[in-house]
Amino acid sequence: MPEPTRETETEEVVSDRRRRREENQNQPSRNVVSVVSQFADENLSLVRNISTGLALAGVIVIARSIKLITKFQAACDIPARFIERNVSLRGKVHSITEKGIEVEHVPIYLPVLSPLLSNHKEGPTSPLLVHLAGIDLTQEGRLWLQKNLTPAQTVWLKLISREGNMLHCLVSQSKQGTMWSFCTNEELLRLGLARTAPIAGVPPDSRLYWRLHRRLHRAEVKAERKGRGLWKEANLWERTSKALRDSPLFRLMRGIFQRTE
Structure with missing residues (x-):
């Protein structure tokens, strides 16, 4: 009967050591997160200014690339x-x-x-x-x-x-x-x-x-x-006058009158 008890105690010791080891490994990452969070809380205005600056820089890069506000002179x-x-x-x-x-x-x-x-x-x-x-x-x-x-x-x-x-x-x-x-x-x-x-x-x-x-x-x-x-179409008088001026008979009569003068 004592042997199972010893085995149980040994398993508990091993699991306890493993848990402590994992806690020690996670401790640095938790410390980093807490430090960053504390810094952000204490310097909230600085963080906001940095975010605004990055956003403005991004807009400038995009505006330059698409020539959004370029004045074309040619x-x-x-x-x-x-x-x-x-x-x-x-x-x-x-x-x-x-x-x-x-x-x-x-x-x-x-x-x-x-x-x-x-x-x-x-x-x-x-x-x-x-x-x-x-x-x-x-x-x-x-x-x-x-x-x-x-x-x-x-x-x-x-x-x-x-x-x-x-x-x-x-x-x-x-x-x-x-x-x-x-x-x-x-x-x-x-x-x-x-x-x-x-x-x-x-x-x-x-x-x-x-x-x-x-x-x-x-x-x-x-x-x-x-x-x-x-x-715009010419009126009836204009069309009639043009037709008469362009007719062969009118040109013939005009030629005869020019010869007799």
Whole structure:
């Protein structure tokens, strides 16, 4: 009978030693956790400042990588992915020229980040040269632009393609006195002040090309049906006069009278 008792006592001693050994092994990790927790409690404001700094640094890195608040002063400055995704940029009208619309890019402004990430010092800026994608302007259309796109007016440029220093865009502007905006490309077509044209820089077999072409063509058809602008039909007297002037009999009679004079 004494032998089982000794075995039981031996097992208890072994288990007790094992438990003490495990407690000793876990003691350093518990001490580290308690020290860190105590430090965080005593320096709560410091921990918050460090977290804020890390978050701000992350935002700066992301903003730099996606050029969130970069001011573009040339078409080549715009990343290719902006063109591929047809990103819209905000700008202010600088002037209307024979080549197109000169627009100064206005990037997104963030009170803290913009001064930190700005690569351009205050001074003269170079505007972007913008062509209205998919249309050919008439002279009347250019005059309409000069009247309706005044300097410093805010516009939105939907990037379609890029050729050299020229950006082909859908240009949107706000209606006066309202919060609504309209596409200038379509408006010129609806008024009969432009014709549809091939969309430069976009493959003709792409979905983007045909989607834009259908959109612009619908606006042109409206002007044609209503007889606006270059689709305006001459009245009966003008058509009759033109037909008489172009007739062979009229030209013959005019030639006879010129000989007799």
